[in-house]
Amino acid sequence: MPHHREPTLADVAERAGVSLTTVSRVLNNRGYLSQATRSCVAEAIKELGYRPNQVARALHGKSTHSIGIIVPTVALPFFGELSSEIEDALAEHGYRTLICNSLDRRDREHDYLDLLVSHRVDGIISGAHNEDLSEYRSIHKPLVAVDRDLSPIVPNVRCANEDSARQATEHLLARGARRPALLTSRTGAHNRREAGYRAVLEEAGIEPVIIAIDFHTPDERRAQMIREGLDALRDQVDAVFATDDLSAADALEWAHARGLDVPGEFKVVGFDGTAALRRALPGLTTVQQPIRAIARTAVDLLLEQITALRDDDERPRPAHQVIELPGTLLQGRTT
Structure with a gap:
C-alpha cells in the first residue's frame, strides 16, 4: 500500500x-x-x-470526544494556565482538546469558530476577549464562557472580579496609600475590576485615576506607555492596582527605575496570581484567581450540556448563568 x-x-x-x-x-x-x-x-x-475519521463519525451522530478552547493567547500566563487546567480536566473524562489562540482579533476568532464547528467538536469553551460576537448566538453546540460575557445565552464562569478588586484597593488604603491609580487594559462598565476599585475610592472620598492601555498593544510599546503614564502622574499617585500581574511587574520596574522605595514610597498590587508570575515575582502582592476551580467548573457545565444534548436533542440550551468564584489576596513585599 x-x-x-x-x-x-x-x-x-x-x-x-x-x-x-x-x-x-x-x-x-x-x-x-x-x-x-x-x-x-x-x-x-x-x-x-x-x-x-472523527468528523465522519460525527456525521453519523457519534461523539468526536473533542472540545475546542478559544483564548486570546496561551502566551499570557493566566490563559496558558487556564488552558492547561481545562485540558487536564477534560482528559479525565476522555476528551481531547483543540486550543485556538485568537490574538484578540474578531476575524481570527470567527475563523476558529468555523473551524471548530466544521470539525464537529462536541463543545466549546471560550475565554476570548471579543465580546458580543454574533456567531456565538447561532452555534447550536454546548458552549461555556470563561472570564467574559460572550453572549446572553452562554453560561459564564469567572473570578468574582468586583469583590476581588475591592479587596485589593482596600488593602492599598489600609497599608497607607492615599491615592492609588488603576492600571487596566480597558475602561468602562464591563470592567468589574474597575468597578470594585471605583467603589472603594468613592467610599473613601478619593478621586480615581485610571491608566488604560489597550490589550492589543505590543509588549514593548505597552511597557513604554505604562512608564509614560506613571511619569505623568508621579506627583499625584502613590500606589497602583494593576488588573493583571504583567502590568504590575511593569509598574514595579518603573518605580525601581525612578528610585522609589517599594513599599515605603510606592505600593503595587497585581491580579491573577499564576504559578509562573509567583515564581518570577514571589514578593508581589496580588489577587490570585481560582484558576483550577474556574477550569473545572467550566468543564462540568459543558459536560452537563453535552449529556443533555445527547439524551434529548430538543432540550434547549440552559438559561444564561454567571458563576463567580472568590479570588484570594496574597500579601507580599510590594505593599
Missing part, C-alpha cells in the same frame, strides 16, 4: 479480509462478531496505523 496517504476503512477491510460493514461494526462495537474477527480487524488497524 502507498505510504503517501492515510489508510482508509477500505484498506483495513482488505488487509483483514472482511467487508467494510464488518470493520465498521468492530469500530463501533455493534452486533455479534467472533473474537477471531475482532482480533483480525484490530491487527489490520495496528499494522496500517489506521485512525478513525
Whole structure:
C-alpha cells in the first residue's frame, strides 16, 4: 500500500479480509462478531496505523470526544494556565482538546469558530476577549464562557472580579496609600475590576485615576506607555492596582527605575496570581484567581450540556448563568 496517504476503512477491510460493514461494526462495537474477527480487524488497524475519521463519525451522530478552547493567547500566563487546567480536566473524562489562540482579533476568532464547528467538536469553551460576537448566538453546540460575557445565552464562569478588586484597593488604603491609580487594559462598565476599585475610592472620598492601555498593544510599546503614564502622574499617585500581574511587574520596574522605595514610597498590587508570575515575582502582592476551580467548573457545565444534548436533542440550551468564584489576596513585599 502507498505510504503517501492515510489508510482508509477500505484498506483495513482488505488487509483483514472482511467487508467494510464488518470493520465498521468492530469500530463501533455493534452486533455479534467472533473474537477471531475482532482480533483480525484490530491487527489490520495496528499494522496500517489506521485512525478513525472523527468528523465522519460525527456525521453519523457519534461523539468526536473533542472540545475546542478559544483564548486570546496561551502566551499570557493566566490563559496558558487556564488552558492547561481545562485540558487536564477534560482528559479525565476522555476528551481531547483543540486550543485556538485568537490574538484578540474578531476575524481570527470567527475563523476558529468555523473551524471548530466544521470539525464537529462536541463543545466549546471560550475565554476570548471579543465580546458580543454574533456567531456565538447561532452555534447550536454546548458552549461555556470563561472570564467574559460572550453572549446572553452562554453560561459564564469567572473570578468574582468586583469583590476581588475591592479587596485589593482596600488593602492599598489600609497599608497607607492615599491615592492609588488603576492600571487596566480597558475602561468602562464591563470592567468589574474597575468597578470594585471605583467603589472603594468613592467610599473613601478619593478621586480615581485610571491608566488604560489597550490589550492589543505590543509588549514593548505597552511597557513604554505604562512608564509614560506613571511619569505623568508621579506627583499625584502613590500606589497602583494593576488588573493583571504583567502590568504590575511593569509598574514595579518603573518605580525601581525612578528610585522609589517599594513599599515605603510606592505600593503595587497585581491580579491573577499564576504559578509562573509567583515564581518570577514571589514578593508581589496580588489577587490570585481560582484558576483550577474556574477550569473545572467550566468543564462540568459543558459536560452537563453535552449529556443533555445527547439524551434529548430538543432540550434547549440552559438559561444564561454567571458563576463567580472568590479570588484570594496574597500579601507580599510590594505593599
